[in-house]
């Protein structure tokens with residue numbers, strides 16, 4: 001980065017020396033060094049992660065102000081600066097690459113510097129006058145990256161779940177449950193091993209999707225309970241050095257109020273700071289959802305395959321021309337995109353697992369990777385499920401003639417004859433039907449295995465495909 005010139009810069013000083021900082025910048029010298037050290041991915045911190053860090057800084061400023069650890073006026077200025085960032089201002093000032101200093105110290109100092117400089121301006125002072133408000137001594141009073149960042153990952157994940165994933169899952173569940181009702185009488189051939197199996201109802205296939213998704217939502221909600229237990233107040237190593245005795249409880253209470261969610265201090269700060277288990281747990285629940293979502297999106301693609309040479313049991317809503325060369329082609333693009341996002345979530349989960357296992361003694365320095373991968377996982381899954389619901393699931397149309405024809409022609413219907421003519425006789429009927437093209441009905445009657453009347457009762461597709469209790 002080239003140094004700014006003339007009145008365009010201010011001089012800031014840290015333990016390594018002096019540097020020129022662009023006069024307009026709210027970040028400071030430690031952020032500048034991190035920008036230079038980590039030109040890695042070009043990916044800046046996720047807005048939700050910035051929100052999480054800034055919410056924590058607001059809570060710590062209020063707690064430390066109330067406890068007399070920092071000046072009241074400074075506490076109020078930091079809290080106001082935090083509110084401005086939360087309202088969307090200064091977002092371009094959070095600039096450190098996601099692959100950065102272990103533990104997240106660079107991003108953390110970026111947050112401390114932006115809030116200190118904006119708080120200085122709020123008090124009518126100049127940016128960079130750290131004698132008055134210091135990023136380290138005031139904004140970061142009684143805190144360390146080591147307790148702030150694991151807390152920020154918790155808060156960021158909770159925000160992302162609440163704002164993105166849960167509403168999307170609710171919309172998708174509602175969409176497939178509506179389809180379950182709409183398709184309740186539509187009989188289709190079941191398929192196991194990708195071979196003809198006994199008939200089912202298309203509506204039940206969608207009811208199953210709904211149940212699968214709502215079970216995942218419960219699993220994720222259960223896993224996320226761990227995120228509400230905070231190591232904030234442990235400072236550098238979990239002992240709480242430099243914190244007021246009442247700080248832990250007070251900051252958790254203030255953060256709970258800001259989040260409108262019950263958060264509590266961990267029974268053992270060191271454990272909550274060192275162990276990444278809560279993140280692995282949530283990520284595992286996301287991976288689990290992703291795996292079933294892949295299954296569902298693949299099922300949709302299979303059932304929609306065609307239009308002339310595939311199953312075409314359902315029609316997914318066409319949302320864009322599919323081909324750059326083949327006219328009139330509409331591809332199941334929403335389902336395709338869903339699978340890709342799910343693979344990414346599974347990749348993030350593998351990276352999170354490796355990072356989580358790399359803690360040493362008092363700290364796991366791999367937290368920046370966990371922060372990005374976990375929050376991004378939640379958000380891309382949420383965004384995916386949201387558009388999958390509105391642009392695909394809600395508009396699915398059944399091709400009931402096609403499903404009926406497949407179901408009627410399926411050899412697996414002989415399964416219903418097992419209890420009447422025995423498995424071996426039924427297998428012989430199926431084989432003859434496959435070899436000769438004659439219908440199952442015809443062969444059973446020819447062989448005198450059942451009366452026409454009994455056969456009609458047994459080969460009743462509606463009865464065969466009914467779920468117990470659903471008629």
Ligand SMILES: N[C@@H](CC(=O)O)C(=O)O
Pocket residue numbers: 102103105143144145146236363
């Ligand atoms: N991660 C730092 C602490 C901090 O940045 O506050 C360390 O343990 O050295």
